[in-house]
Ligand code: SF4
């Protein structure tokens with residue numbers, strides 16, 4: 156089963172929840188420890204909770220077109236086909252703008268003069284290694300100044316091949332843009348982490364809309380729960396989103412997280428609570 160943990164905004168405690176779920180499942184004993192994938196490639200921080208020992212590193216890049224002006228007739232077909240305006244013909248010059256290029260290869264394939272070759276433009280790395288409780292930890296890291304995180308997330312996704320009975324937990328980037336959609340692709344279940352505030356609810360609505368568009372079964376975890384927030388309850392009820400777990404707003408939890416601990420380390424009973432929630436999700440039950 157592939158579970159994506161996401162939130163419409165940063166700072167909801169998404170990574171705390173995702174890593175705590177991983178540790179909870181790792182403590183189950185009846186299944187292999189999960190694979191954990193940190194897809195927040197611009198600012199990955201799940202390693203701070205799960206403490207992996209990275210043993211493998213693989214560079215990731217995209218193929219950027221290179222135009223041979225000696226062969227180019229400046230017909231403009233490459234510019235026509237490029238959806239990202241990353242290649243343009245200006246008079247007798249064909250220009251490539253690498254920062255805009257998504258490496259889709261369309262211009263190379265469609266150039267009638269075979270005037271385009273490609274070069275690899277490195278954009279980051281993916282890393283892998285064992286973490287706490289035997290968790291198989293992977294993460295992507297986007298190079299500073301590179302605008303394209305989706306190819307790294309896709310590379311991470313492609314390399315996930317779980318063993319029978321092994322759960323995959325993907326920690327999505329915050330927000331609702333392309334990298335989040337890339338992380339959600341192929342998910343069997345989506346956990347949306349929110350907090351009971353107007354801001355939390357606003358961003359939950361956006362994330363739930365993305366989930367609905369993608370057709371992924373979804374449940375909600377309320378973090379820093381400090382009592383009933385009727386607007387949130389009403390939204391979840393009317394949208395058919397079960398609230399699977401509530402993490403109370405407690406000083407001991409906040410202090411533990413500030414020290415780099417996750418919920419299972421701070422209060423071990425959360426291991427069982429996350430396992431119960433997982434089994435509820437697997438059985439397709441509503442809270
Ligand atoms: S499609 Fe090929 S020949 Fe035409 S402008 Fe582009 S690079 Fe030049």
Ligand code: SF4
Pocket residue numbers: 218219220236237238239240241242255256257258259260261262263
């Ligand atoms: S590879 Fe794709 S995105 Fe890049 S310039 Fe060519 S058509 Fe545009």
